[in-house]
Amino acid sequence: MILYGDSQSGNCYKIKLLFSLLNIEHQWVHVDILNGDSHTPAFLQKNPTGKIPLLELSDDQYLSESNAILNYLAAGSELYPQDTFQQALIQQWQFFEQYSHEPYIAVARFINKYQGMPDERKAEFYNKQDGGHKALHIMEQQLQTAPFLTGEQMTTADISLYGYTHVADEGGFDLKKYPAIKQWLLKIEEAPDYLAMED
Amino acid sequence: MILYGDSQSGNCYKIKLLFSLLNIEHQWVHVDILNGDSHTPAFLQKNPTGKIPLLELSDDQYLSESNAILNYLAAGSELYPQDTFQQALIQQWQFFEQYSHEPYIAVARFINKYQGMPDERKAEFYNKQDGGHKALHIMEQQLQTAPFLTGEQMTTADISLYGYTHVADEGGFDLKKYPAIKQWLLKIEEAPDYLAMED
Numbered sequence: 001m002i003l004y005g006d007s008q009s010g011n012c013y014k015i016k017l018l019f020s021l022l023n024i025e026h027q028w029v030h031v032d033i034l035n036g037d038s039h040t041p042a043f044l045q046k047n048p049t050g051k052i053p054l055l056e057l058s059d060d061q062y063l064s065e066s067n068a069i070l071n072y073l074a075a076g077s078e079l080y081p082q083d084t085f086q087q088a089l090i091q092q093w094q095f096f097e098q099y100s101h102e103p104y105i106a107v108a109r110f111i112n113k114y115q116g117m118p119d120e121r122k123a124e125f126y127n128k129q130d131g132g133h134k135a136l137h138i139m140e141q142q143l144q145t146a147p148f149l150t151g152e153q154m155t156t157a158d159i160s161l162y163g164y165t166h167v168a169d170e171g172g173f174d175l176k177k178y179p180a181i182k183q184w185l186l187k188i189e190e191a192p193d194y195l196a197m198e199d
Numbered sequence: 200m201i202l203y204g205d206s207q208s209g210n211c212y213k214i215k216l217l218f219s220l221l222n223i224e225h226q227w228v229h230v231d232i233l234n235g236d237s238h239t240p241a242f243l244q245k246n247p248t249g250k251i252p253l254l255e256l257s258d259d260q261y262l263s264e265s266n267a268i269l270n271y272l273a274a275g276s277e278l279y280p281q282d283t284f285q286q287a288l289i290q291q292w293q294f295f296e297q298y299s300h301e302p303y304i305a306v307a308r309f310i311n312k313y314q315g316m317p318d319e320r321k322a323e324f325y326n327k328q329d330g331g332h333k334a335l336h337i338m339e340q341q342l343q344t345a346p347f348l349t350g351e352q353m354t355t356a357d358i359s360l361y362g363y364t365h366v367a368d369e370g371g372f373d374l375k376k377y378p379a380i381k382q383w384l385l386k387i388e389e390a391p392d393y394l395a396m397e398d
Contacts, residue, residue, distance in 0.1 A: 048337050048340050049295065049299065049337055061284075063288065063291055065290065065295060065298075067290065067294055068287045068288075068291040068294055069287070071286075072283060072284065072286075072287035075283045075286075084271060085262075087270075087271075087274075088267045088274075089262065089267075091264065091266065091267035091290065092262055092263055092267040094294075095264035095267055095297055096263075096264060098294055098297050098298045099264075099297045099298070099301075102298075103298075103302075138247050138248055141247050
């Protein structure tokens with residue numbers, strides 16, 4: 001299988017981390033989004049949304065959306081348990097990630113780290129802070145009751161939220177106020193075959 | 200089981216439609232978000248995000264996020280097939296819905312229909328149009344190749360996207376340019392036990 005992605009994108013890194021944790025053989029094809037590589041006619045034919053990561057299983061079988069890819073690749077492993085309610089809880093946290101976490105924390109990080117905080121996006125950067133802290137606060141509450149987001153065991157929900165949470169400081173979010181989140185980050189980093197994000 | 204929701208919210212209506220299609224017995228508890236009912240201490244204890252819909256399975260078992268609830272309730276039915284790749288494709292479309300469709304189409308609808316297009320949100324309303332049409336264009340492309348979003352059979356992916364697409368005109372989106380979407384809407388509306396959204 002081929003994964004089209006950019007290791008510096010948190011959404012792509014999630015997949016890279018899972019590949020490592022589960023020792024899944026794959027080919028990684030680098031797509032430079034800042035250079036427009038995900039909007040060439042050839043790429044749009046593979047994924048009309050022009051987004052990465054994209055998983056290619058065969059010439060006519062593709063899967064997009066980082067969290068859908070995670071759950072697909074982890075199916076059958078303990079990172080995505082068989083139990084229907086557990087799977088639903090995992091998805092709950094992943095939809096939370098895409099709607100209430102990523103649009104704040106990942107976007108603030110992008111403006112700060114990749115765009116170098118241009119004047120015309122400063123207001124947007126500051127507007128993202130409240131929503132990001134709200135998301136972190138909800139994670140903190142949950143992680144004070146259990147070691148992982150869905151309970152006693154690490155799942156793809158944790159990998160999803162780890163992606164941008166562990167680099168939230170690059171978006172201006174100080175994690176000092178969130179001790180349970182910091183503990184949780186360490187626990188994930190202790191997993192066998194953990195792989196750090198490229199800088 | 201209890202569903203906390205507001206039938207006029209597309210995210211809650213998705214669940215109401217699924218309850219009807221699958222004849223699932225339930226209790227519906229109305230939560231008036233415009234009145235702040237989802238931010239009372241009692242509700243925040245059930246769901247710290249303060250969002251509806253929320254499914255209560257027991258005193259200490261809750262599930263939030265509309266699409267996670269749909270997949271949980273439809274598990275075992277033909278609306279959420281067992282096949283791992285099919286489930287991943289369903290989730291792909293649902294993550295697309297939450298990230299690339301709902302923030303444009305549902306928000307534009309909310310500004311227009313529920314807020315009566317106040318001057319201070321007019322610019323935002325118009326800014327939502329491009330993103331909404333981009334999402335509709337991607338759905339149209341897919342629905343020109345297959346009757347439903349993930350192939351030959353209706354799934355929870357279709358219910359997810361139906362929620363706000365069928366009322367997209369209330370957000371200023373004219374569906375005339377999307378003939379395959381219009382056909383698909385009709386197909387869903389022909390399903391046995393289809394239930395219309397309250398006006």
